[in-house]
Amino acid sequence: MRHRVLIPAALAATLLITGCSSTPDEPDKLAGTSTPAAEKKGDTESGAAGADPATRRYMDAVADSDLDALADAFHEDAVAVDVSREFRGRDAIRDWAEAEVIGGRLRILETTPEKGGTTLLVRVDPGGFEATYEFDVRDGRISRLSLQYA
Template identity: 60%
Template structure:
């Protein structure tokens, strides 16, 4: 069977009875010899693509309540994080509800403190702010998330956290 090559390099890997055949533009087929190319002969795997953050949506200074949240995480202070919320504040963490400062403090101590935030964007809106962040739990790995903070009287009344 022949495979057409369309706009670029085509790679085919065939394993039959323990024999590996690799054909790539610029690499010889190993089907005739019955041996696979050494790993050093294969091209390196591409790094995962992560587009640079857009700063277009970031306007003005960050709301002080949102800044206190981020500062508390940087300081590894669950009490300060809980204090950024209204006494009956609500966190909706990917659908899970955490209500009240005591519950928020416990949640933060268990799941947030020790992590690292990178603020990518912030967009003020009526009654709050939306943040696009990169969160690295435990300081490693990580994911992008959208945090929607509703803010009243200088305190977060509701934080809706979603994967972005």
């Protein structure tokens, strides 16, 4: 079962991936496949293995505040849905990401590979709430991203 959680633009503006570390000052990459974060502390390389490469590129771009890399992770005709707002096409997604995604903290709690994508459960700081990122991937790029509250 895929869960969708949307992060509102104002809170998504400060996202930085800190992976599964026990504190925000100990950055890790993606959590392991459907594994609780607490079991993957300090796992920076193999933890990312559960997500498809396009999802990893997106998450790494957010962590690195690299807007160009984030936009490049998407197809030209991709769609990003942030709660009830929809952004169509790479240029619109880039504008949204520049205003609302790059920066901040995101702690990956679970990574669940799916046929044709990856679903991530994350804790968003500031705010401390959980959200689900559902990535649909086609031909090595993100074709759809849905963000919703958990």
